[in-house]
Amino acid sequence: MSRALNWEREGSIWPHRASSRFVDCGTVRWHVQTMGEGPPLLLLHGTGASCHSWRDVMPALAEHYTCIAPDLPGHAFSRASGGAMTLPRMARELRALLDRLELSPAAIVGHSAGAAIALQMIRDRGANFPVIGFNPALAPFPGLGSQLLPLMAKLLFVNPLVPRVFAGIASLSGETARFLRRSTNSRIDAAGLHCYEVLLGNAGHCRAALAMMAxxxxxxxxxxxxxxxxxxxxxxxERDEAIPLASVRKAAERLPDAQLEVLPGLGHLAHEERPAEAAEHIRRFLDARAKVA
Structure with a gap:
C-alpha cells in the first residue's frame, strides 16, 4: 500500500483508540495516546513500530502513572516534514511535543532506538530523571557495519520502489509473522501482529523507518x-539476536548510574511478549528511586 495510513481506515483496529489524539507541533503532526493518572511517563517505541508496541504495558502502569505514547515522526499515524530525522532532531521534536502538552516527564521508557532517543533527550536538556531502556539500541553496528548499514538504508530510501516492494512482500499472508520471528526472536499476540501487518504493509511507514536508519x-x-x-x-x-548483549553491558558500564537486567527466554520484543513483567520492572525501578530521593 503506497498511500498514507488513515486513522479512520487502518486506525479503526488500533489498540486503545479512544485514548488517541492528534497534536500539531512544529514540523510534525503527532499521533499520541495518553492513559492513566499520576506522574507522566513518556513511552518511546523503536524503529518500524508504533505506540501499539506499548498496548499492554500502558494499562498495567496507568493506575499510578500518566502514560504518554506517541508514534515517532513519520511512523504509523504521525506525519513529519522538514528533512532528515536524525537522533538529535528526533529528541528536539519530542521535547517540543512535551512543551506543547505542558508535560515534564518523571521518567522516559524507550524500546530499542527509543532508548537512544530517551538518553539524547536527557543529555540535551541536562536533566537527571530516570530512563528505562528495553533491548536498547545504543551502539553502532560493529566494524564495517557501522558505515555500510546506514549507507544501505540510504540507498534503499532514495529508491522509491523499495518501500513499496517491501510493503508488498510484508502484506502477503503469514509473511509478517515469519519476518518478526526471524528478526526479533519474539512471539507476540494476534493483536500486536495485526498492527505490524498494517504497518509493514504500508510503503510510507516503511520509508520512514528506512529514513530513520539512514x-x-x-x-x-x-x-x-x-x-x-x-x-x-x-x-x-537473552534471545535478542538483533542487539548483542555485550553492547548493552558496555553501555551499562559507561553510564555513571546504571543497572542491567537480563530476561531469560525472550526476544527483541520482550515488552510485548511479557508486558506485565515489563511493567513490573518499570514500577520496581521507579519505586526504588523514589525511596532514595
Missing part, C-alpha cells in the same frame, strides 16, 4: 554516555 548516528551518544548523571535501567533479553 540518518541514525550513535557514535556521539556513545561518547557522552559517561556524562549522563540520571539513573538508568537497561533491560535486555
Amino acid at each position: 540518518n541514525w548516528d550513535l557514535e556521539p551518544l556513545q561518547r557522552y554516555l559517561v556524562d549522563l548523571q540520571g539513573p538508568v535501567l537497561l533491560v535486555h533479553s
Whole structure:
C-alpha cells in the first residue's frame, strides 16, 4: 500500500483508540495516546513500530502513572516534514511535543532506538530523571557495519520502489509473522501482529523507518554516555539476536548510574511478549528511586 495510513481506515483496529489524539507541533503532526493518572511517563517505541508496541504495558502502569505514547515522526499515524530525522532532531521534536502538552516527564521508557532517543533527550536538556531502556539500541553496528548499514538504508530510501516492494512482500499472508520471528526472536499476540501487518504493509511507514536508519548516528551518544548523571535501567533479553548483549553491558558500564537486567527466554520484543513483567520492572525501578530521593 503506497498511500498514507488513515486513522479512520487502518486506525479503526488500533489498540486503545479512544485514548488517541492528534497534536500539531512544529514540523510534525503527532499521533499520541495518553492513559492513566499520576506522574507522566513518556513511552518511546523503536524503529518500524508504533505506540501499539506499548498496548499492554500502558494499562498495567496507568493506575499510578500518566502514560504518554506517541508514534515517532513519520511512523504509523504521525506525519513529519522538514528533512532528515536524525537522533538529535528526533529528541528536539519530542521535547517540543512535551512543551506543547505542558508535560515534564518523571521518567522516559524507550524500546530499542527509543532508548537512544530517551538518553539524547536527557543529555540535551541536562536533566537527571530516570530512563528505562528495553533491548536498547545504543551502539553502532560493529566494524564495517557501522558505515555500510546506514549507507544501505540510504540507498534503499532514495529508491522509491523499495518501500513499496517491501510493503508488498510484508502484506502477503503469514509473511509478517515469519519476518518478526526471524528478526526479533519474539512471539507476540494476534493483536500486536495485526498492527505490524498494517504497518509493514504500508510503503510510507516503511520509508520512514528506512529514513530513520539512514540518518541514525550513535557514535556521539556513545561518547557522552559517561556524562549522563540520571539513573538508568537497561533491560535486555537473552534471545535478542538483533542487539548483542555485550553492547548493552558496555553501555551499562559507561553510564555513571546504571543497572542491567537480563530476561531469560525472550526476544527483541520482550515488552510485548511479557508486558506485565515489563511493567513490573518499570514500577520496581521507579519505586526504588523514589525511596532514595
